[in-house]
Amino acid sequence: MDLGSVSDGGAQASEWRAWLPGAGPIALLLIAVAGAGWAITADRMQGMDMGPGTDLGALGWFAVVWVTMMAAMMLPSLVPMSAVHLRTGRSRDGRLPIVAACVFVLGYLAVWALAGLVAWLVFEAVRSLDLAWLAWDRGGRYLAGGVIVAAALYELTPVKGASLSHCRVPVLLAERWRPGARGALRTGVEHGGFCVGSSWALMAALFALGVMNVAWMVVVAGLVAIEKLLPWERGAVGATAVLVGVLGVAVALVPGQVPWLTVPM
Secondary structure, eight states: OOHHHHHSSHHHHTGGGGGOTTOHHHHHHHHHHHHHHHHHHHHHHTTSOOSTTOOOOOHHHHHHHHHHHHHHHHHHHHHHHHHHHHHHHHHHTOSSHHHHHHHHHHHHHHHHHHHHHHHHHHHHHHHHTOOGGGSIIIIIHHHHHHHHHHHHHHTTSHHHHHHHHHHHOHHHHHHHOOSHHHHHHHHHHHHHHHHHHHHHHHHHHHHHHOTTOHHHHHHHHHHHHHHHHSSOHHHHHHHHHHHHHHHHHHHHHOGGGSTTOOOOO
């Protein structure tokens, strides 16, 4: 299928609205889990260093925090596509589709958990080098700004566009639907892979801003939701690219003027 033709136009990109009737249970569940995730995340982050380059802690501790963060940040924007999975299951299978939809969500979160593991390994590997030039008052702020600018440029790539189409266009998910719990898990993993492909650069920007910074978590989650949910895909992606690019330049040149940024001492 031509992804470009699918993603063009607000009418096609907003097809998921037709799938929402009857999807109340899964929507309420995801919103409730996301709300609990935000509450737990805010509580865990109290008193922590929220600046760029902060210590991520042991892998086990970080893994729990990361999955909680992903549930908080990503599940609200997953509501429409979980509704697509639920209604597709009702029409094609009918055997406990709400259970299959929940398994779909678990597969989706599993991919984000794996992405967090990769991020932890890369982050800790760089920190272990103990490079003096990475100090914030030397090259650190320019590296952070460069990562954020690179995230803005990624927004404009074909890979981003194709991945985002799979994250927001209902017919593409319906075509990947498979029966049973195992099929739901596989579909969730595939969908999670596409969404990681769409949003990993924005998450890298969050690491550059301070992955423990709750305010910037909210901003990044909002950008992800805007790109997935608004009918004007190209406008949303373009606006995100401009905003993130300006933010990266500001972090590099005038970090003290960036809202909510905890400048390392």
